[in-house]
Amino acid sequence: MKRDTEVLSRPPRLAPAFARSLIPRSRGGSPRIPTRSAVIENLTQDRERLAAYDRLTGFTLRDDVPPTWLHVLTFPLHIHLLSDPESSIRLLGAVHVSNRMTLHRPVGADERLTLDVHLDALRPHARGALVDLIGQVRVDGEPVWDGVSTYLAQGVSVEGEPHAVERQLHEPSTPHSLWRLPVGLGRDYRSVSGDPNPIHTSRIAARVFGFPRPIIHGMWTHARALAAIEPRLPPTYTVDVAFTKPILLPATVGLTSTPTATGHAAAVTDRTGTKPHLLMSVVGEPPNK
């Protein structure tokens, strides 16, 4: 399907878009998602913000950027599309359940990027509907990164049989690293990611959504776990994560990671290693020709 394209001259400001995305939509009719894609062309990366992102997530500041950073750059387009009046998916109550990204070749911090995001695959789920936010980063027309962020929109009903979501299994194992997440981590990550969701920074907002305390952004945990094995990563790879349980701040969580036949597997767990917060697998990919 050829999509309409909305070209934005610069990343939308997140707070107003976020506020719009909270406005309830009418419940009438079948759920809709915007069909166009939102694009930003020739984006220059902000090295200072990248350095702050690296410091907060544990990456070493290199000339090539972490793939999770590219996700951060596409995130304003996610919010932009979800805040669209066309969308009956409300960000309010939407939960980021899994994420997949593929790095097709190392991406330099000095490269100008075209970001392209659309929504797709609205499908039924036992607790609502699943939808994919599909992102691509291109350099001079060459796809260098692909990302799929899957959200669960609670309370939205889509006709059809709910897809069985494959649950990744976690084998309990004593963590070989412990991370101490301070209470202000959500605020710090907001300043580098731009994600204004108060569920990560405010106790009151967290309570509204049923959490006793603010929860850290799943994409921080993802980045931190990837940074922990960064030097062992192949040059090009696909990384899959499942966000299995939010981390309430402050927290002490554990990491276990093991090399696999095709890459790496890692889990962020409670400090005993039994309950997983995030499960991650990295599989090496052949680079772009």
Added chain:
Amino acid sequence: MSHEAVIVGGNRIPFAKAGGRYAEASNHDMLTAALDGLIARFGLSGQRVGEVAGGAVLKHARDFNLTREAVLSSALSPDTPACDLQQACGTSLEATVYIANKIRLGQIDSGIAAGVDSASDAPIAVSDPLRRILLKASAARSTKDRVAALARIRPSHLAPAAPSVREPRTGLSMGEHQALTTKSWGISREDQDALAAASHGNLAAAWDEGFFDDLVTPYQGVTKDALLRPDTSIEKLAALKAAFGGPDGTMTAGNSTALSDGAATVFLADAQWAKRHHLSALARVVDAEVAAVDHPSGADLLLAPVAAAGRLMARQGLSLDDFDLVEIHEAFASTVLATLAAWESEDYCRGVGLDGPIGTLDRKRLNVTGSSLAVGHPFAATGARIVPTLAKLLHRKGAGSRGLISVCAAGGLGVVAVLEAV
């Protein structure tokens, strides 16, 4: 079986002015970048190297294992051991000597010497009284004791203590010390500016020639030493105001090194091991010597390398004429000029225990591809910048060519080493 330590090559990132393009990069980031460039150049990815020795002068407390942490972030095998070593501006030359000695003793087959410094990301400590109060409060057994300890904090304690390049025993900055030396040795402004201009000219020519293509890898979009001013001249330098030594001083920002950020590495190996691994060697490490002077009693702070050079040359039976090239670290132009004057001085040399003057250097052999005035001087990285540069220059001159490295350091220290092309 005897072992010979050879320099296989090196890699550094371009040096930059403090607060410039590397302002957001930490010592860890820069050292990792320099290591990864070296690893890529010599195919060391995933390999276990015998040992990596490196350090930084301005160091955060959390970086107690800086070099090992950088190794873990690099593409080297995580089984590669590392140690931190620090000798002020002599750090990475001393690290080179340490690795070379281990190779010569047969303890390791290969190793990397490194140094890094960031004047941009320098640690800022709490004041000493505040630190003591906080330590006491944290050791307190009861809340009451803790509150009592914390109650002793005074506003004046809250001023942060920025790192300084002051000598702890004299309270003088390095520039102030060197200003004393400049005056007592009668080093002229013209000579200092001429040396600075030559440094920039030589470095610019080396970059133009592509000399650094296999010694430097870009980082953070910086492809060339950012302090280099190819268009500077003696006339332009003459217009600058004095920075040290009062209004009549002769030392300016132009003939003193700027605070800089950067990292450098040297890859050393056992000669036979290098051959087996099809790595070509540039030069062997012949010998090294460290010396110190009693600057708290008034000795010239930065002239300690003179005694080191004299003792080393005597031990090796070498005279100044035996060196094809000489690298004297340009802490200040006047440091180099005072060093050359001291080499010629019968009195000074005898005063530091040598048998006589070292001699007069033909300046055409000095710092032929520029030095710290033009490149910049991230303190701990300078030795590891000079070693591969000189090794490559000597190698081009042909087997048997000899070179001398002389590096002055805070604390009245001096490190010198002799390399010989293979």
